[in-house]
Amino acid sequence: MMQATRDEWMTVAAARMLRDRCVCFVGIGLPSAACNLARLTHAPGIVLIYESGTIGTRPDVLPLSIGDGELAETAAFVVPLPEVFSHYLQGGRVDVGFLGAAQVDRFGNLNSTVIGPYVHPTTRLPGAGGAPEIAAHARETFVMAKATPRSFVEQLDFRTSAGFGSGSGARERTNARGGGPRAVITDFGILAPRPKSDELQLTALFADATVEEARAAVAWPLAVADVIDTLVPPTDHELHTLRALHARTRAAHAQAVVLPVGAKTRVSP
Amino acid sequence: MPLTSLSEAIQAHVADGASVALEGFTHLIPFAAGHELIRQGRRDLHLIRMTPDLIYDQLIGMGCARKLTFSWGGNPGVGSLHRLRDAVEHAWPRPLELDEHSHAGMAAAFCAGAARLPFGTLRGYLDNDLDHVNPRIRRVECPFTGERLAAVPALNPDVTILHAQRADRAGNVALHGIVGALREAAMAASRVIVTVEEIVDVLPPAMNAIVLPHFIVSAVVHCPGGAYPSYAHGFYGRDNAFYQQWDAIARNREVFQAWMQRHVLETADHAGFLASLEKRAA
Numbered sequence: 001m002m003q004a005t006r007d008e009w010m011t012v013a014a015a016r017m018l019r020d021r022c023v024c025f026v027g028i029g030l031p032s033a034a035c036n037l038a039r040l041t042h043a044p045g046i047v048l049i050y051e052s053g054t055i056g057t058r059p060d061v062l063p064l065s066i067g068d069g070e071l072a073e074t075a076a077f078v079v080p081l082p083e084v085f086s087h088y089l090q091g092g093r094v095d096v097g098f099l100g101a102a103q104v105d106r107f108g109n110l111n112s113t114v115i116g117p118y119v120h121p122t123t124r125l126p127g128a129g130g131a132p133e134i135a136a137h138a139r140e141t142f143v144m145a146k147a148t149p150r151s152f153v154e155q156l157d158f159r160t161s162a163g164f165g166s167g168s169g170a171r172e173r174t175n176a177r178g179g180g181p182r183a184v185i186t187d188f189g190i191l192a193p194r195p196k197s198d199e200l201q202l203t204a205l206f207a208d209a210t211v212e213e214a215r216a217a218v219a220w221p222l223a224v225a226d227v228i229d230t231l232v233p234p235t236d237h238e239l240h241t242l243r244a245l246h247a248r249t250r251a252a253h254a255q256a257v258v259l260p261v262g263a264k265t266r267v268s269p
Numbered sequence: 270m271p272l273t274s275l276s277e278a279i280q281a282h283v284a285d286g287a288s289v290a291l292e293g294f295t296h297l298i299p300f301a302a303g304h305e306l307i308r309q310g311r312r313d314l315h316l317i318r319m320t321p322d323l324i325y326d327q328l329i330g331m332g333c334a335r336k337l338t339f340s341w342g343g344n345p346g347v348g349s350l351h352r353l354r355d356a357v358e359h360a361w362p363r364p365l366e367l368d369e370h371s372h373a374g375m376a377a378a379f380c381a382g383a384a385r386l387p388f389g390t391l392r393g394y395l396d397n398d399l400d401h402v403n404p405r406i407r408r409v410e411c412p413f414t415g416e417r418l419a420a421v422p423a424l425n426p427d428v429t430i431l432h433a434q435r436a437d438r439a440g441n442v443a444l445h446g447i448v449g450a451l452r453e454a455a456m457a458a459s460r461v462i463v464t465v466e467e468i469v470d471v472l473p474p475a476m477n478a479i480v481l482p483h484f485i486v487s488a489v490v491h492c493p494g495g496a497y498p499s500y501a502h503g504f505y506g507r508d509n510a511f512y513q514q515w516d517a518i519a520r521n522r523e524v525f526q527a528w529m530q531r532h533v534l535e536t537a538d539h540a541g542f543l544a545s546l547e548k549r550a551a
Contacts, residue, residue, distance in 0.1 A: 028346050051372060052294050052447045064509040065345030067295025067447045069502055080479075081294055081319075081449045082376040090373065090392055113369075118402045124357040126343030126350075128399060129320075133373040136395045162396035174396045175416065257508040259494045259543065 004234040006146075006187040009206045011037060011242060012234040014098075014142055014185045021045040022095040025088075025134055028066050030144045031098035033242065036062060040241050049088060051130045053079045061252040062245060070252075085130070089137045092177060097138030099131055099181075103156050104145050106199050106220045107170075108163025108181035110135070111156040118158060128160050135161035136175075140182040147186040147217035154220050164198035171198070188214045189231065194223060204229040271440040271488045275538065278462045278488035279305045283314075283428050286335075290317035290426040290458065291324060294449025295345060295507070298499035299432040300324050301464055301492045301539035307331050308534060317426050319375050319450060323498070323515050326350040327533070329365060330525055338368040338424065340375040347512055351519040361522065369403055374421045379450045381423035382457030394419040429458035432496040433481075434503060435472065436465045440483035443472045446502030448479055455481050464492035466504045494543050 004012070007030065014034035018024060020043040026035045036059065039046045047056050052067035056076030063071050072078050079087075088094055101110035102125050112131060116122035135141055143163075145151060163181045164171045171180050181200075184191040189205035201223035202214050207230055215222050234242075273281075283289060283306065291299050303324040306314070315336040316325055323344065328334055330352030342353050356365040370378070377389030390409060400406040400419070409420040431451050433444035442463045444451070455461045461481065468491050472480070495501075498508035518528050536542045 052296075052449065054447065063346070064512065065295045065507065067345075067449070068509070069296070069446065069500055069506055072296070072446050072502060078447060080452060081372070082380050082453060085373040085376050086391070113398070118398075121358060124342075124349075124354045127339070127341050127369060128371040129341035130372045132371045132395070132397050132399065133391070133393045136393065159396075159398045165396050171396070175392055175418075176395050177392070253509040253513070256510065257497070257500075257506050259497060259505050 001233065002236050002239045004239055006206070008234055008239060008242060009231070010144060010185050010187055012238050013190065013231055014144060015041065015238070017142065017183065018043050018046060018096065021047070023047045023049065023093060025049050025051070025094045025097040025130075025138055027098045027100060028063065029100060031100065031142075032062050033245065034144070035098070036245060037238065037242050040245065041238060049084065049094065051081065051084055053081050053084050055079060060248060062249040064253055085133060089133055092137065094138045095140070097134035097141045097178070099134060099141055099143050099161060101143065101145055101160070103151055103153050104143060104184060105153060105156050107165060107167045108143060108184060108193065108200055109156055109159050109165065110143065110161040110163065111158045113158040113160045115157050131161040135163065135180070136178055138178045140179045143181050143184040145184065145186055147188065149217065149219040152218040152220070164193060167198040168196065169198070188217060194225075199223055201225050202228060204231050206231050207233050271483070271486055272438065272468065273488050273490060275301060275305050275464065275490045275492055276309070278490050279309055282460045282462055282487055283311060285311055286313040287427040288315040288317060290424070290429045290454045292318060292429060292431055292449060292451040292454040293496070293499065294320060294447055294451070295322070296447040296449070296500055296502060297432045297444060297451065297496050298322055298324055299430050299464055299495060300497060300499060301495035301542070302430045302432070302462065303328055304533045304539065304542055306333060307529070317424060319372055320345070321350060321353060323350070323512065326352040326519055327529065329353055329356050330362070330519070331529060332362040334365060335363070336366040336368065338370070338375070340370045340372045344512060344516060347516050351516070352525060355522070368405060369399065370406070370421065371399065374406065374419065375424070376450050376453070378421045378424040379453035379457055382425040383453045386423055388420045388422050390418045390420050392418055424457055426454065426458045428460045428462060429454045430462045431455060432464045432492075432501065434465065434501055435467045435469050436463065436489045437469055437472050440486045440489050441472060442481040442486055442489065443475065444479050445475075452479050452481070455485060460487040461485055462488045462490070464490045464495040466493055466495070466501050467491070492539055495539055497543065
């Protein structure tokens, strides 16, 4: 059995939660790796949508950006970005959305905007992007984020995307059509909302992780499910597939770009 | 005949204080035109772009902007835009006003602008803090169902600047690949400048292609490699290695300024910029 890193555990755990043929709105980073691992293993019919407008894309290497040419070349088709958000996401055509964040709270609300006050932040983060509406409209969302007491916090500095709001059914009183976070996949295991209260609780651990480790990584008093699953370690096939994908990606991203030779530099008017 | 040089196009159409959208979602980002704005020393610009990317990091770091309308301000797959962060966190080299949205909100604002409607609506900005910090995100009641929807004011840039694969000699522009919201940004603008990889006698037939007709295009500039280090599908790929290298260049003010001095301010045009990086487009 090959030894897996925690990043690989997270990626494999997320990939296994994806059903074949589901329509999945993908983000860059671990989600992109997870979705493509699912496509290359148990879910060959998964439909991957990147917000740049590429639909049904089957990249051979992972994109560095959300709009790499690889995504367009291997897509079933490409639509303008406003259509991705209006026709597909707001239109209710997306089954699964992936989200990441700098901060997560106990109800799965997310911050990707600022650390510190908005007007004078100590750290300005990239911001919302597609996240608020993915969080609102995908039938279910998966959050992927590494846990430390600074990232899994009692109180968000800013709420960029709503999960279950203040809990206990608060989400249903908004206009959000999607179901909210089904799971938070982190580097010790999985948190999932507790029925009725909507508060995230520990439901599964990676084989080499412990409840104590989970509690130490979360700033709020972490609730624990009655039964905690132990996740099956990544198989050799999953790890081989994932590592080969990353190796192809590293090689592709290191390649120097050569502009086409033969183009004239300027045409006189 | 709108065919002109890049320096003439920027001179003629972009004034200090203008609202300017350089669009293109990862693909077709008009770097050459952005560099020309920097060379000509434009000031007090209201920059508009869904994903500011490296070109706005450069414009902001060089002090060209007073305001930024945006929805995601990072270096995709790499991390922060350090010049944008420095402007927001430390007002360096000058304070930057933010008009911050989500992608869906900004797309709706461009669509409304293109249709010359006063605002765009979406079922968005639900139960989050964005509308608390941006008074331009408001609510409107559906007159038919009573549902409260988010409303964002239309975006109508003074000038939209794009890069595209090709144009014909009459100034019709055709582009393909990942197009983001650039069609909407063009239709929403008062003036449109487009740099292109090639000028052709006749555009290839493509019944449902994205075409910007000559009567909305103010100037066309032949500028091979004009999207580099972004890319032009069918001509050259995105230089992901450069995007990764930019992190170290932009992290430090002095390193950034020296880089801009050497590669942008001291080069006469985009061919000179590419030559300074030893990228050949000739």
